Amino acid sequence: MTDPIRSVVLTGASGGLGRALAAELAAPGRRMLLMGRDAGRLAVAAEAARARGAEVQIAAVPLTGTAALTRCLQEFDAAHPVDLLIANAGVKTGNRGGIEPAAQAERVIAVNLTATIHAVQALLPAMRARRRGRIAIVGSLAALAPHGDLLSYSATKAGLQAYATALRRSLAGSGVGVTTVIPGFMDTPMTDRQKGPAPMLMSPDRAARIVARGLGRGRSTIAFPLPLIIGAWLGERLPAPLADRIMARYRAEILPDPDEAADR
Template structure:
């Protein structure tokens, strides 16, 4: 059954905004979170024009106390059918390969891992109580094998992948569905700022439609695009020296 209420964190990003628009239609309520007031208002306006009821929350996800308070308030006000844990940031070793700044690493882990898990923890009690609901955790194909140019980002997405797979098994008998989404390169500001080549780049709109279809089918893992998903999976199963050499040949080097 199609969700009547959808909550999306990071709704001002490329995938987040496209997902908000993809789910915007009459009879559906969207709860959209973002840090940028103007961009969030613009996404909300687009969704409202498509007929959705839209409620927004400007919030820095590093403030987990405020995040949990908002999520608990929303969950107690009305059932959340689908929660898309999408917000994320990136950092890299830099063009000169000097290394990641520790402050940036801490912020990345706070948003990509701790805020993501806090989001699940806050909305899950209500879903378990009514034995229905769906969680979508936006990981990345970078979760399969760490890229030399973005070590902390890859680590955070690997953590989210493992967490999502684990709770899917835990909640399987409780009526709560969980999917791990593993996109490749999707057109967005964050993608443009990432170093290294970006093969098989998808538009955010194409990615959103693919994710929506996978969630409707309750797929455990929604990974795309082929053949990049196959290639990144192979990096994880090949002998490490082979994977390292392949990455250097493809231009992913420190």
């Protein structure tokens, strides 16, 4: 980035990639707001960031509570004008044979898609007025290659990718940048619950380093690992019967999330 990052907001910060990003982005003089559902795990993430010199606040705010989410973000921005928003929170749930409970689908959409849009819109007017800042939206490989056992999850990740692209085009020339992050499989509790193939699995720490480096360079897209990204992109351009047979190799059972934690 051309502007220094003085103030960071990170959703989904209490586990997985979010927790790793909190540590990776922490630096002396940098203020951070770490958001998630689990206050205890947020406190652990905050201590790791403070050990690297950052000033850290935590907020265990339900992301589906629009008023509370907006108030929390705008109060932090008023005190510490936000240079970087990383919208990382998400939930992953499965389905069987195309059947998915309506309540489950609604929750996935509310957390993964709607809450991300609300977080962006809570901070965007002030970022535009300052003519600086960056918004990073964390998507998924499922946006490129929708997974038959992840109906709503795939739909929300495709929606996030489209939203981020449209937002980037809308903000052209405004001074506010937009980055889409498309990670592959990471060694996290969320991936552990996906009982199936997870090729090119990487640690959250390594993924966080890749994301931080891409953000530092002002990239509009940070997608990795590259062979998996290229394979997913090409696979979806094959004739549908062939693409479906290839994706059938990646079928998986998605175990329930015991915490229903909105953290990747």
